[in-house]
Amino acid sequence: MPPRRRVRRRRNSRLVAIAFVLPALALNLLVIGGPTVSSIGYSFTDWNGITTPEFVGLENWRRLVGDEAFWNAIGNNFVYLLIFLTVPMAMGLVGAFMLSRIRRGAALFRVLYFIPYLLVSVITAQIWRNILDPEFGLASALNDVGIHWLDEVYFFADGRFALYSVAFVDNWHFWGFLVVLFLAAMQGIDAGQYEAARIDGANAWQEFWHIVLPGIRPTLTFALTIVAIGSLLVYDYPFILTGGGPAGATDVASLMVNRTAFLARDAGYGSAIALALSVLSAIFLVLFGFLRRREEEV
Amino acid sequence: MSILATVRDRRRERPVNRPPGGLGRTPVSYSVLVVLGLFAILPVLVLVFNSFKSSLEIGANPLGLPATLDLSNFAAAWRRGNMARGFANTAFLVAGTILGTWLVAGAAAYSLARLNLPGKRKIETYLFVVISLPVQMFIVPLFFLWVKLGLINTLVGLVVIYVALNTPFSVLLLRTFLVGIPKELDEAARLDGANEWQVATRVILPLSWPGFMTVGLVSGLGAYSELLFAVTFLIDVEKMPVATSFFQFSQGYSQLYNLVNAAGVIIVLPLIVLFLLMQRRFIAGLAASGSKG
Numbered sequence: 001m002p003p004r005r006r007v008r009r010r011r012n013s014r015l016v017a018i019a020f021v022l023p024a025l026a027l028n029l030l031v032i033g034g035p036t037v038s039s040i041g042y043s044f045t046d047w048n049g050i051t052t053p054e055f056v057g058l059e060n061w062r063r064l065v066g067d068e069a070f071w072n073a074i075g076n077n078f079v080y081l082l083i084f085l086t087v088p089m090a091m092g093l094v095g096a097f098m099l100s101r102i103r104r105g106a107a108l109f110r111v112l113y114f115i116p117y118l119l120v121s122v123i124t125a126q127i128w129r130n131i132l133d134p135e136f137g138l139a140s141a142l143n144d145v146g147i148h149w150l151d152e153v154y155f156f157a158d159g160r161f162a163l164y165s166v167a168f169v170d171n172w173h174f175w176g177f178l179v180v181l182f183l184a185a186m187q188g189i190d191a192g193q194y195e196a197a198r199i200d201g202a203n204a205w206q207e208f209w210h211i212v213l214p215g216i217r218p219t220l221t222f223a224l225t226i227v228a229i230g231s232l233l234v235y236d237y238p239f240i241l242t243g244g245g246p247a248g249a250t251d252v253a254s255l256m257v258n259r260t261a262f263l264a265r266d267a268g269y270g271s272a273i274a275l276a277l278s279v280l281s282a283i284f285l286v287l288f289g290f291l292r293r294r295e296e297e298v
Numbered sequence: 299m300s301i302l303a304t305v306r307d308r309r310r311e312r313p314v315n316r317p318p319g320g321l322g323r324t325p326v327s328y329s330v331l332v333v334l335g336l337f338a339i340l341p342v343l344v345l346v347f348n349s350f351k352s353s354l355e356i357g358a359n360p361l362g363l364p365a366t367l368d369l370s371n372f373a374a375a376w377r378r379g380n381m382a383r384g385f386a387n388t389a390f391l392v393a394g395t396i397l398g399t400w401l402v403a404g405a406a407a408y409s410l411a412r413l414n415l416p417g418k419r420k421i422e423t424y425l426f427v428v429i430s431l432p433v434q435m436f437i438v439p440l441f442f443l444w445v446k447l448g449l450i451n452t453l454v455g456l457v458v459i460y461v462a463l464n465t466p467f468s469v470l471l472l473r474t475f476l477v478g479i480p481k482e483l484d485e486a487a488r489l490d491g492a493n494e495w496q497v498a499t500r501v502i503l504p505l506s507w508p509g510f511m512t513v514g515l516v517s518g519l520g521a522y523s524e525l526l527f528a529v530t531f532l533i534d535v536e537k538m539p540v541a542t543s544f545f546q547f548s549q550g551y552s553q554l555y556n557l558v559n560a561a562g563v564i565i566v567l568p569l570i571v572l573f574l575l576m577q578r579r580f581i582a583g584l585a586a587s588g589s590k591g
Binding site: 042 | 328330331335530542574
């Protein structure tokens with residue numbers, strides 16, 4: 001082949017390659033990349049979504065720092081985060097470890113645990129709204145056997161319980177996913193390690209602590225990452241179950257973003273809240289990424 | 299030895315490598331597992347039980363088995379919740395999202411894995427960054443952009459968003475499938491005079507379908523259940539997918555417990571059946587997409 005034709009063919013093949021990747025990149029820039037960049041810009045303006053935005057400097061950020069609603073929402077996000085870093089992680093680890101130790105019925109249990117994760121969030125919410133209803137749910141069933149503990153307990157309407165109730169429902173939906181994730185990782189552990197531990201006379205707890213946990217560390221870090229980011233950005237269950245109420249008891253940052261930007265048409269300030277939230281989740285991502293890298297070095 | 303016999307032998311071999319256990323040796327494990335299993339499944343059963351009861355019966359017996367297997371709730375929920383329309387919208391969203399993601403992400407992954415694309419590393423890094431971006435980072439300008447483009451309150455507009463959201467993860471997943479296919483195969487096809495499109499669809503696609511199935515499952519499932527974008531970007535109830543209109547319905551008719559429960563069963567049934575049919579791919583796909591969802 002003469003050199004010039006080869007050059008043309010190379011250029012041609014490059015053009016084809018670019019044509020194949022172009023739709024994905026264009027779509028991405030339109031929906032994610034472009035709006036992300038402009039979000040940063042709008043956070044310095046008084047934009048209302050319609051008229052030309054005016055630059056207001058750091059005004060939105062000053063407002064954010066003094067906004068009690070924002071700190072309340074972020075505080076709730078952190079409570080949510082603490083709950084999710086402990087409860088579903090523990091349930092997932094226990095469930096997966098027990099599953100890895102049995103032979104008969106493991107497949108059935110795995111299916112049972114995974115079904116809540118498949119349910120659509122609006123329906124999960126409906127299930128628990130019914131069960132925790134003070135008149136028509138568990139409370140009334142308990143009444144029939146003479147127990148009246150739950151008669152006046154309004155799980156979602158009482159500010160003392162609402163956030164924990166919402167987190168409880170979200171956790172019921174989510175923990176089975178962690179079981180399946182952890183179980184897959186545990187099955188990847190070399191069986192010889194168990195043998196060795198048993199010969200040394202290790203009990204179940206020692207096996208869990210010295211073999212299983214170190215064996216699934218990358219998966220553990222991955223799970224911590226998605227749980228942390230998911231808790232900071234949580235939207236569905238607070239939105240469906242309580243809408244952020246009562247009196248802000250279950251308000252979270254992403255609810256506040258939508259409320260501010262779309263209902264109050266305060267898009268500039270909404271962008272600032274969203275940006276603050278994103279920076280926070282980026283910090284967690286970097287933190288866990290650092291953790292993972294250190295693991296790989298070890 | 300026949301292949302079947304080999305498979306059977308390997309099956310028989312497997313338990314030996316696994317840690318020992320059985321009902322007799324692991325009573326603690328079994329009791330914990332049963333408690334967790336009941337915790338997971340009883341609430342779902344309550345939903346199913348209540349979907350057969352009248353409102354009156356729910357009041358008298360809120361958690362137990364229904365007295366009769368009366369199907370009238372399902373018919374009434376289907377009609378009053380306008381679920382035919384909801385499912386039509388959902389079908390459009392799911393089909394559009396799956397097809398769009400296959401097309402857009404498949405082409406990009408093909409280019410990244412097998413074509414002479416300049417700047418591959420940069421594009422991959424961009425995709426990784428985009429995957430970690432939270433929705434809140436771009437939802438506000440996106441909403442007003444969609445207003446300006448006339449895409450707000452349209453199903454097409456929502457499909458475009460879903461495809462864009464699914465693409466980065468799908469590209470990276472499909473790329474790993476496509477990289478594994480030997481280069482000699484497409485070179486042979488090219489020598490036979492096939493063009494790039496033919497190579498992609500006739501040679502590569504049949505060999506990488508497990509990847510496409512996983513991507514289709516994850517993106518389709520996402521479109522079926524998604525709430526945040528659906529409630530934000532759709533305004534008319536007539537346009538809402540079945541899950542979102544269920545939400546409206548359950549807020550509006552909170553007293554019609556029986557109908558709400560029946561509608562809920564109708565909505566989750568397809569998901570559970572699909573899961574039982576293709577468990578393995580579900581679990582692999584959802585684990586790979588890594589969302590808290």
